[in-house]
Amino acid sequence: MTPAGRRWIFVAAIAGLAAFYLWGLVGLPGFGNYPGPYGDIINRVAVAQTNATAAVSAVNFEYRGFDTVGEEFILFVAATGVAVVLRHMRDERERATGGEHGDEADEGRRVPATSGAIRMVALIMTGPTVVMGWWLVSHAQTDPSGGFQGGVVLATAFILIYLAGQFLAFERVSPVDVTDAVEAVGAGGFAAVGITAVAMGLPYLTNFLGLGTTPGAVSSSGTIALISFFVGLAVGAAFILIVSEMLDQALLLRQGSQ
């Protein structure tokens, strides 16, 4: 096909796409107009039904908790997949080079040292990041937050330790076995909360814990807070696992190429 012919096909396709796109835009509700009933219903009933003042968390962990279990396991399977593939590659590399350790001195010479400024900022940020992450994980029921965001922020704290130039410290504070176990406990805990409800003769993921007396208190909202906690564990561990597996790859190749 000639370039000119290709261009005509492209022009025709883009014109068709633009036409359908504009057609679709015409049918949209006006900017800022929400036509559906569900959001308004949730806003009206969520606080009274769940004692959680964060309606988004109430939807995520209560009304549509079953969807969130699925999302949770998507991340779990993704992290497991990364770990399986990369660990397999690491075994191959170790066999090919006959062991992976003993090159630390050479490695130190080849890698440019972390600058004092980055080290300083990373160390200063680590503590506040842990507090922020933990606050997000434990306040899903009261504020716009939740286990997912909090878990990623917690994982960021560990990555900051690595950024401060402490790869060994990073490995010490997040040993792979412990990270694996925490991820499994988080993902399994979420499912277990649901199954506990079934064992009590209730539908899966029914909020079987006491809702507390004050809407928006940390102790309120029953299983919403508990599920957010488990999600925080699972997500934080999954991110640490993915990043540390990839760091291992980068460092191993650095050694293997010598």
Next chain:
Amino acid sequence: MTASHLIAVVTPYTVPTGLMDVLQVTVLVLVAAAATMVVVIRVPARQVIALSVYGILLAVLFLVFQAPDVTLSELTVGAVALPILLLLTLAKIRRREK
């Protein structure tokens, strides 16, 4: 359920409508510009940094459109986690090429 159980959504602060519109349009334009930059920049390492900036702007966009939950997710995943994974991958590929 009685009426006393209904808790009205109270916003403790108000932003003048016109100002909010200006903010929203400004951030939308910035996001479009940043997205274009990500595509236009051809050096992968710089592209990742541009992607991170784009992630931060997108987080601001969600905040301006009153979705703080999504802001937090976007900030952590789009501006931090995704660029880190991409940078690590780049580091790995670059070593292999040498």
